Amino acid sequence: MGSPTDLHMEAVKRILRYLKGTLGHGLPFHRSPNSTILVAYSDADWAGCPDTRRSTTSYYMFLWSNLISWSAKKQRTVSRSSAEAEHRALTYACANTIWIQCLLQELQFPLRQPVLLNCDNLSETYMAANPVFHARMKHVALDY
Numbered sequence: 001m002g003s004p005t006d007l008h009m010e011a012v013k014r015i016l017r018y019l020k021g022t023l024g025h026g027l028p029f030h031r032s033p034n035s036t037i038l039v040a041y042s043d044a045d046w047a048g049c050p051d052t053r054r055s056t057t058s059y060y061m062f063l064w065s066n067l068i069s070w071s072a073k074k075q076r077t078v079s080r081s082s083a084e085a086e087h088r089a090l091t092y093a094c095a096n097t098i099w100i101q102c103l104l105q106e107l108q109f110p111l112r113q114p115v116l117l118n119c120d121n122l123s124e125t126y127m128a129a130n131p132v133f134h135a136r137m138k139h140v141a142l143d144y
Helices: 006-021 082-106 122-129 135-143
Strands: 038-044 056-063 066-074 116-119
Antiparallel strands (some): 038 056, 056 066
């Protein structure tokens, strides 16, 4: 931004040509008359990268039945168990859920029901329900 060159201008023109050619594409957004509901799904694999042994975190957020936010990326640290990898994924999803809630409140669009946060790991469900970290998970508390 401080000192653009001709290469930057060519890149901008290429992006604008792409956007002009894809105006008919997009994600449909349908309003549901029943209620305002926000649902999030989180998942993680355990040590999925064969080189670094880091896990991949992913989460998806739906407002009514519309996909509004998603992410899939490697975790910054190596997890010692699948429950720890799932815990980190759930934490990222929860942080994004809080941000979406604040955004909706600023847009004068309050949620009428609590947010549903789904996870597919039973041990993580037990850890999330119990606010006290177990002896095997104390190292995770240092990350947060």
